[in-house]
Amino acid sequence: MAASGQLGYGIPEPAFRAGLERSPDFIGCDMGSIDPGPYYLGAGRMSTNPEMTRRDLRLVLTGARRLDVPLLLGTAGTAGATPHLEATLAMIREIAQEEGLHFRLANIRADVPPDMVIQAQANGRLHPLGKIPEPSPEEIARSRIVAQMGVEAFARALDGGADVVIAGRACDTAVFAAVPRMLGYPMALSMHMAKIIECTSICCTPGGRDTIIGYLESENFVLESMNPERHATPTSVAAHSLYEQADPFSVAEPEGVLRLEGARYEALDAHRTRVYGARWEDAACPRVKIEGAFLEGQRAVLLAGSVDPQVIDRIDEILTAVEATTRSLFAHSFRIFPRVYGRQGVTLWPRDGAVKAVDEIFLVVECVAEDDDSAVGALTVFKQYLLHHGFTGRLSTGGNIAFPITPPELKAGAAYRFSLYHLMDVDDLVSLFPIQLETL
Secondary structure, eight states, X not given: OEEESSTTSOOOHHHHHHHHTTOOSOEEEEOOOSTTOHHHHHHTOOSXXXXXXXXXXXHHHHHHHHHTOOEEXXXXXXXXXXXXXXXXXXXXXXXXXXXXXXXXXXXXXXXXXXXXXXXXXXXXXXXXXXXXXXXXHHHHHTOEEEEOBOHHHHHXXXXXXXXXXXXXXXXXXXXXXXXXXXXXXXXXXXXXXXXXXXXXXXXXXXXXXXXXXXXXXXXXXXXXXXXXXXXXXXXXXXXXXGTTOXXXXXXXXXXXXXXXXXXXXXXXXXXXXXXXXOEEEEOSSOEEEEEEEEEEEEEEEEEEEEOOHHHHHTHHHHHHHHHHHXXXXXXXXXXXXXXXXXXXXXXXXXXXXXXXXXXXXXXXXXXXXXXXHHHHHHHHHHHHHHHTOOOTTOOOSSOSXXXXXXXXXXXXXXXXXXXXXXXXEOSOHHHHSOEEEEEO
């Protein structure tokens, strides 16, 4: 049973209770993601509300213990580093004490020492994913780094006698494929089912976050949402292969690759779908995805907009000129990132090489400096010269720029940057993901 696609944002309780009535063999939850950006990893903070997080943890912990089945939770506390794991474990211990629960609790660390990554980079064993800049050894040394564990770490924890497993950064699939693997089910089926149900009922139509159950057999698996209004159809389930995948037919994991070219999806009825036909290829050498973030400075943002067609037509040259003026006047070091919404604000480059005409634009000008006063100070200068910048075709000396709030310069807290979004070749998964057991 997949109870939550990201625990801490609220598990819909009716579907969760309906799932418990099916007496699942284990309950799994994903708790984190890299999606919220580098701040949570770098700062060691959760992205979820503490009260809501405790509510969700209480639901899954008491539900699993009432059924006496394993509870597996991956990427604890949003990013899965030690601060996130410790915060989650503290909540689990508090809930166990309040509810009078007794069980064996395992936690699995996912932190990677910077020296290990620096050495891997020097040995050619660090491979970027996408267009992330190559980090310097100094940037790696400043980073908080985690690796994504696979099914191997969860299996070790369960073999050690754990009833509840709280893991640091983990592949979403590992949470749901570990138990089937231990029971001898085919890796291809186990991993394919895990890939789909880790997001709960998002694979349904209409999609949602309700609990879903996967019924795994020797040659296929069946998916059923516990919300009767969400239907796992062949199309909606197959479409989930596109989720977070550059290649919908290939899903890379630390232990191997799931191949989906031969996967088949058949409707059992209007609500359930049967799936089979995936293949599994073992990895010749284990690789783990690593993520790292470091503190870059303090951030402030300037909010502004314009409907002046002359400003819109010349916004790039205006922003460049205003930045140059600001740098000539403001002594402190800073980095500045103007983003033009309404034109290349979300997609930062034109897909077809052409910019479409727009009626208005909105500016989010981000500034990162050593301290927040310097960041705000740079934007204050930038704002004033943006407001009165002289450009070819200007008809009015003021009023070409509008500010939605005052002051339009806002302190935005610490700025973190991703240093690592890479694959790293490893020789030993066991030492990379150490396990601690305790009895509550």
